[in-house]
Structures are given as structure tokens and as C-alpha cells.
Amino acid sequence: MSQSPLFRTPLYDVHLKLGAKMVPFGGWEMPLQYPEGILKEHDANRKGCSVFDCSHMGEFLIEGDAQASGLDGIVTQSIAAQPVGTCRYGMALNPQGGTIDDLIVYRLAPEKWMVVVNASNIGKDAAHFRAHLTSRSKFTDISAATAKIDVQGPLARDVMKAIVPGVERLEHYTFGVFPVLGEDVIVSRTGYTGELGYEIYYPWDKAERIWSAIIADRRVRPTGLGVRDVLRIEVSYPLYGHELSEDISPVEAGLKRFVDLNKEFIGKASLAKSSGEGSGRRIVHFISQNRRAPRQGHRIFSLDGAPVGDVVSGTFSPALGVGIGIGFIKKEFTDSPKEIIFGDEKLKLAAQVVARPFYKDGTLKA
Amino acid sequence: MEIVQHYLYTKEHEWISIEDGVGIVGITEYAQSALGDITFVELPKVDAEVEQFEQFTALESVKSASDIFSPMSGRITEVNEELSEDPGLINRSCYDKGWIAKIEVSDMDEASNLMTGAEYESYLESLGRGGDPDSDE
Numbered sequence: 001m002s003q004s005p006l007f008r009t010p011l012y013d014v015h016l017k018l019g020a021k022m023v024p025f026g027g028w029e030m031p032l033q034y035p036e037g038i039l040k041e042h043d044a045n046r047k048g049c050s051v052f053d054c055s056h057m058g059e060f061l062i063e064g065d066a067q068a069s070g071l072d073g074i075v076t077q078s079i080a081a082q083p084v085g086t087c088r089y090g091m092a093l094n095p096q097g098g099t100i101d102d103l104i105v106y107r108l109a110p111e112k113w114m115v116v117v118n119a120s121n122i123g124k125d126a127a128h129f130r131a132h133l134t135s136r137s138k139f140t141d142i143s144a145a146t147a148k149i150d151v152q153g154p155l156a157r158d159v160m161k162a163i164v165p166g167v168e169r170l171e172h173y174t175f176g177v178f179p180v181l182g183e184d185v186i187v188s189r190t191g192y193t194g195e196l197g198y199e200i201y202y203p204w205d206k207a208e209r210i211w212s213a214i215i216a217d218r219r220v221r222p223t224g225l226g227v228r229d230v231l232r233i234e235v236s237y238p239l240y241g242h243e244l245s246e247d248i249s250p251v252e253a254g255l256k257r258f259v260d261l262n263k264e265f266i267g268k269a270s271l272a273k274s275s276g277e278g279s280g281r282r283i284v285h286f287i288s289q290n291r292r293a294p295r296q297g298h299r300i301f302s303l304d305g306a307p308v309g310d311v312v313s314g315t316f317s318p319a320l321g322v323g324i325g326i327g328f329i330k331k332e333f334t335d336s337p338k339e340i341i342f343g344d345e346k347l348k349l350a351a352q353v354v355a356r357p358f359y360k361d362g363t364l365k366a
Numbered sequence: 367m368e369i370v371q372h373y374l375y376t377k378e379h380e381w382i383s384i385e386d387g388v389g390i391v392g393i394t395e396y397a398q399s400a401l402g403d404i405t406f407v408e409l410p411k412v413d414a415e416v417e418q419f420e421q422f423t424a425l426e427s428v429k430s431a432s433d434i435f436s437p438m439s440g441r442i443t444e445v446n447e448e449l450s451e452d453p454g455l456i457n458r459s460c461y462d463k464g465w466i467a468k469i470e471v472s473d474m475d476e477a478s479n480l481m482t483g484a485e486y487e488s489y490l491e492s493l494g495r496g497g498d499p500d501s502d503e
Contacts, residue, residue, distance in 0.1 A: 033402060037457070038403050039454075226428065230429070293405070295430075315428060316406065316428050318405075318428070
């Protein structure tokens with residue numbers, strides 16, 4: 001079977017030199033893990049400082065008034081009252097209320113925005129934005145020119161302030177433009193691991209320079225997409241294609257707080273209909289009784305053995321020392337279950353339903 | 367890739383070392399490296415009868431689960447209890463301290479269905495030429 005060629009980030013050769021195991025992800029050839037392995041990388045993130053190459057992700061620039069440009073009508077989060085210098089997480093929905101993508105909106109100026117989207121959805125998102133932005137807007141896809149490097153972990157501030165003076169002032173979910181090794185770039189206090197962290201948007205062709213400066217700090221470890229997925233599951237962040245999809249609304253995914261029903265946006269009508277009691281599925285978080293982990297593709301059963309849903313994300317959690325999983329259960333299964341069974345034809349294991357997030361000791365807001 | 371020349375190997379990357387009719391079974395360097403950090407080992411039951419090339423246990427790493435197949439038929443006489451508490455032993459010492467089970471081999475002729483160290487080495491090279499079997503998801 002022929003495969004279309006995979007895209008590479010500007011740090012591809014750097015990853016190979018570090019001994020990374022490269023895998024396809026969303027059309028990109030990305031580091032899954034480095035030679036130390038996922039458990040050590042997990043430790044680096046939760047106890048020290050880790051650095052991820054996220055240059056595969058997409059960035060759009062939109063110029064225009066929040067409403068007149070059409071941007072406010074595309075995203076679920078409230079952006080009209082969003083202060084300049086802040087970030088807001090939300091989604092773009094299809095007319096049925098399903099999720100086209102989850103994204104972060106940065107307000108760069110009163111009439112200038114950056115939208116950060118998932119790598120695998122860049123093409124689809126760009127088409128959707130172009131179709132629904134008005135003539136009173138200017139849309140630019142800057143993904144191919146923009147590298148993104150995430151510095152994450154309890155020591156991230158100490159590491160970053162040596163390279164980016166002033167960055168220590170940034171509050172959670174805000175950003176600034178800072179001179180970083182001779183380039184004026186956006187640095188935000190955001191991330192995907194539940195730890196204190198920063199994302200640096202850097203010119204594509206100069207990405208190696210900033211990566212090298214970060215990695216030169218001996219407290220920093222390179223970390224791959226393998227541990228990134230483990231970390232985000234531990235703090236119950238959604239991953240597009242798992243907890244969110246064209247077929248799953250943010251309400252079903254338990255992300256209602258990122259949907260502002262006091263404004264108009266594409267998909268709102270369907271969402272209002274399907275939210276709350278009428279929702280087709282309910283997201284459920286559960287922990288295994290031992291180190292054995294639920295996996296995507298496993299089914300969820302009630303204690304009497306009836307199939308009631310599916311696992312969408314699962315992993316061994318190094319922080320908890322047990323398997324953890326996220327799934328959707330059918331609405332017919334209405335009583336909030338305390339216990340479920342997960343598994344497949346061969347394997348059936350008991351699990352306890354828990355409140356999100358699984359891991360509560362992150363330094364996110366430190 | 368480290369290989370112990372006097373062990374025998376399966377295509378699924380298990381090894382067996384046979385002495386006085388008892389085989390010690392584990393997974394190879396190639397397998398542990400492909401799996402990454404192992405986080406769970408399902409220990410087979412002592413006294414269970416296993417068939418050659420049939421699944422007899424399972425391993426999990428952080429991001430995946432893998433079936434383990436018995437290199438030969440026989441009765442399980444002992445399992446490596448240390449793996450319950452320390453599954454990473456397989457990563458650190460796959461050919462020695464990270465052994466999984468001991469099998470009282472019932473049919474020594476089955477050894478002819480396995481690869482010698484040299485044959486396994488060539489097999490790994492052929493996999494390398496044909497692409498890494500673990501990277502096609």
C-alpha cells in the first residue's frame with residue numbers, strides 16, 4: 001500500500017540525532033519517545049522540565065473586528081470581550097454541533113487574532129475559516145512558517161526566564177511578545193500537560209536555535225508525543241479524534257464551560273437541543289484496579305456484562321501507578337455508575353469511575 | 367541488537383534457553399526495545415499446559431499491549447514473580463533477570479521449529495530491510 005509522504009518539522013534531524021523513535025502522527029513524522037523512555041520523560045515533565053517539538057500544529061492569523069470578521073461566529077468561546085494579551089480555549093463546530101476542531105484563540109491586538117489548531121485538521125480548519133469569515137477580515141495560514149516549542153514542568157519558569165527575560169511575569173493563559181535570541185516572538189503561558197509551562201512560536205527556519213538554547217539547560221529533557229498523550233490523559237485534556245470529533249459535541253465531551261451560549265456561533269442551535277439531559281452520550285473517566293490499562297478500542301460494560309460504551313483513550317498512568325481510561329457511555333445507562341468493566345473479547349477488568357482529572361497535583365497555576 | 371547465540375528464537379521475538387528438559391522463556395532485546403517501558407506483566411499460571419506458538423501470557427507497555435507466545439509446548443513450572451512488582455526488569459535485563467516463565471518441555475523435536483541465534487539475527491536483518499513491523503500503525 002502506498003503512503004503519502006509525511007511532513008517533517010524543522011527539528012526532524014535534531015530528533016534523529018537525539019535517538020528519537022519517529023512515528024507518523026496526523027500526517028507528520030514525529031518523535032514518539034527518546035532513548036530514556038516514556039517513564040523517565042514523564043518524570044522530567046512532572047518533576048523537572050520537559051521540551052516538546054509541536055511545530056506540526058497549525059496557526060492562523062485573522063485580522064478584523066471580532067464580530068464583523070465572522071470569527072466570533074466560528075468559535076464557541078467568547079472572544080469579543082477577551083482582553084488583548086490573553087488566550088482562550090474553545091472549539092469550532094459543524095452545524096450539527098459536532099466538533100470540527102478544538103483550538104486556542106490569542107487576541108494579539110483589538111482587531112488581530114491568532115488561532116492555534118491541531119496538525120491533522122489544518123486543511124479542514126483553514127477551509128472552514130475561509131468559508132465563514134466575512135469580506136471584512138483577512139485570513140493568513142502561517143502554519144508552514146511557524147514552529148512551536150513547548151517548555152513544560154515545575155521548573156519551566158526558571159528555565160525560560162534565563163532565555164526569555166520577563167517571561168516570568170506571564171500569568172496562566174496569557175501571552176506576550178518577547179525578544180527571544182534576536183527574534184520578537186509570541187510566548188504564551190499555556191500547555192497540554194497540566195504543569196506550569198510555556199509555548200514559544202518561533203520562525204520555522206530558526207527553530208533549531210531556540211530548541212538548542214533550551215536543551216542546553218541541563219535540567220531540561222526532550223519529550224515525545226508518547227508521554228504527551230499520557231500526560232494529557234492524566235489531566236483529562238481532550239485529544240481531537242478521541243474525546244472530540246465531527247460526531248462528538250463539546251457538551252457530550254464534558255467541555256460545556258468552553259461554550260458560550262450567550263452568543264451566536266455555528267452549531268449552537270443543535271448544541272442547545274442536545275445539551276444536558278438530551279445528550280446522546282456521557283463521558284466517563286475510570287481507573288483500573290491494577291497496572292493493566294484500558295486501551296482505545298476496548299468496550300465498556302456494566303457490572304452485569306451489558307455493553308454500554310467504548311473507551312476512547314487509555315494508558316498506564318505513571319503518576320497514579322494504575323491504568324486510567326476515558327470513554328463514552330450510552331445515555332440509556334443513566335444512573336451514574338460507580339463501577340464499570342472494560343476490555344475486549346479476551347480481557348475483562350473492573351474499574352472505578354472517578355471525577356476528572358485523574359492527576360490533581362499539577363503545577364499549572366503555580 | 368543484542369542476541370544470545372545459544373538461545374532459540376521465535377518469529378514473535380520470544381527466546382527459550384533449554385537445559386535438562388526445562389526451558390526458560392523471555393522476550394528479546396528487539397521486542398523490549400520496540401515495546402518501550404513495560405508497565406505490566408500477566409504471569410502465566412504454574413502447572414498450566416501450553417502449546418508451541420500459542421499465546422500464554424501478555425505484556426503491557428505505557429502505550430500498548432502485546433500477546434506473548436510460548437516457544438515450545440509443555441507445563442509451566444515456575445514464573446518470575448519479581449515482574450509483578452518490577453515489570454521494567456524486562457527492559458533492563460531481557461535475556462537474564464527479566465525471564466518470564468520456566469517450561470518443562472514436552473517435545474524436544476519442536477526445537478527444530480525455532481531459529482538459532484544466527485538465524486534470528488538474519489531474520490532481524492530481513493525485517494530491517496522490509497520495514498520495522500512495529501511502525502506500521
